[in-house]
Amino acid sequence: MKKLISVVVPLFNEEKGIKKFLDRELMPALETIQEEIEIVIVDDGSSDKSLDEIKYSEANKKLTIRIISFTRNFGKEIALTAGMREARGDAVIMIDADGQHPANEIHRMLEKWHQGAKVVTAVRNQNTTKHRLGSKLYYMLMRIAGDKNVKEGEMDFRLLDRVVVDEFNKLAEHNRLTRGLINWLGFPQEYIKVSTKDRTTGEPSYNLRKLITLAGDSVVSSSRIPLLIFGYIGIGIMLLSGCTGLFQLIQEYILLDPMHLQWGGGVAVSLFVAFLVGIVLISQSITSIYISQIHAEVKDRPLYVVDKEKSVDLNDEKE
Ligand code: UDP
Ligand code: MG
Numbered sequence: 001m002k003k004l005i006s007v008v009v010p011l012f013n014e015e016k017g018i019k020k021f022l023d024r025e026l027m028p029a030l031e032t033i034q035e036e037i038e039i040v041i042v043d044d045g046s047s048d049k050s051l052d053e054i055k056y057s058e059a060n061k062k063l064t065i066r067i068i069s070f071t072r073n074f075g076k077e078i079a080l081t082a083g084m085r086e087a088r089g090d091a092v093i094m095i096d097a098d099g100q101h102p103a104n105e106i107h108r109m110l111e112k113w114h115q116g117a118k119v120v121t122a123v124r125n126q127n128t129t130k131h132r133l134g135s136k137l138y139y140m141l142m143r144i145a146g147d148k149n150v151k152e153g154e155m156d157f158r159l160l161d162r163v164v165v166d167e168f169n170k171l172a173e174h175n176r177l178t179r180g181l182i183n184w185l186g187f188p189q190e191y192i193k194v195s196t197k198d199r200t201t202g203e204p205s206y207n208l209r210k211l212i213t214l215a216g217d218s219v220v221s222s223s224r225i226p227l228l229i230f231g232y233i234g235i236g237i238m239l240l241s242g243c244t245g246l247f248q249l250i251q252e253y254i255l256l257d258p259m260h261l262q263w264g265g266g267v268a269v270s271l272f273v274a275f276l277v278g279i280v281l282i283s284q285s286i287t288s289i290y291i292s293q294i295h296a297e298v299k300d301r302p303l304y305v306v307d308k309e310k311s312v313d314l315n316d317e318k319e
Helices: 018-031 050-056 058-062 076-086 103-114 132-144 162-168 178-185 208-222 225-254 264-298 314-318
Strands: 004-011 036-043 064-069 091-094 119-124 154-161 189-194
Touching: 004 018, 004 076, 018 036, 018 050, 018 058, 018 103, 036 050, 036 076, 050 058, 050 064, 050 314, 064 076, 064 314, 076 091, 076 154, 076 162, 076 178, 091 103, 091 162, 103 119, 103 154, 103 189, 119 178, 154 162, 154 178, 154 189, 162 178, 225 264
Parallel strands: 004 036, 004 091, 036 064, 119 189
Antiparallel strands: 091 154, 119 154
C-alpha cells in the first residue's frame, strides 16, 4: 500500500502569497514524490481572503487539501499543533505559507525518512533573514534557559515520522514551542541545510517585540531556572551572613574581640536581617516552583477552537 505524506501549513492572513506558494512552490515540489499526499492547511483565524485564494488555486484541483479553520487567531504554534493532530500521514511535514521555507527540499527530507530518520529538521545555511539580531538573542535566551538542544538556525520546516507525531499529540501544555517539545520528546534528529529566502509578500507577524515575548515565554515554560535563581541568591545570602554572624559571635562576644574589630550591635542586627532575607528568598523560590507546577497541571482548556463551518475538505466540494 502506498504511504501517505501530510503537509501541514499554518496560515494567517496570507492572501497575497498563498496561491503562489501552493501553485509555484509546493505543488512542483510534490509532483515527483511517490507517496500519496494530503495537505492540511490550518487557518489561524485569517480575516482576509486567504481561504478563497486556496479554493481558486491550481493546487486545489490536483491535490487533496483539507482546511481546519480556527474561530480566532491562536498563534502559529497552536496552528502547527492542530495540523499535527489532523494529519493522517505516515510522515508529517510542516512548512510555512510565506515562501520562506524552500519546498523543493522536501524530497531531501523524504530521502532521510526512507533511510529511517524519525525527525528531519531544516537548518538555515546562513542567517539571511532580517531579524538576525532578534534570532541571535532568541537562541541565546533559549540556551540560558537550559534548552541546550536548540540548534541555531533551526526552522519550523521539518518532517516527523508517525511515531513522533503520535507522541507529540499527547503533549497538552498551552505555552508551547514546537521545536522545544520535539527536542523534549528525545527522538534522534537529522538535519538538512537549506538556504532561506526573505518573505515574498505580506508582513512577518513575528516582529522583534513578539520575538522577545516568545523568548521570555519559552524561558519560563521550558525551565525553572528563573524561579530557582532567587532561591540560589537566598542560599548565598544566608550562607554569607550566617558565617559572618557566627564569626562575629565567636570573635566578639565569646573571645571578647581579640582582633579589635569593634563591630558592635549594629553589625549583628544587619547580619541577622540579611540571614532572614536569605531564608525568605529560599522559601519564596520553593513556593513559586510549587505554583508553577500547579499552574502546569490546571491548564485544562482546549488548545484551540475549530470553526466547523469554515473548515472544509476541499475534495468533498469538488464532487
Ligand atoms: N502564522 C500563523 N499564525 C500567526 C502568525 C503566523 O499561522 O499568528 C503562519 C504564517 O501564515 C506563516 C507562518 O505561520 O505561514 C510563519 O509566519 P511568519 O512568516 O509571520 O513568521 P516567521 O517566518 O517570522 O517565523
Ligand atoms: Mg516567515
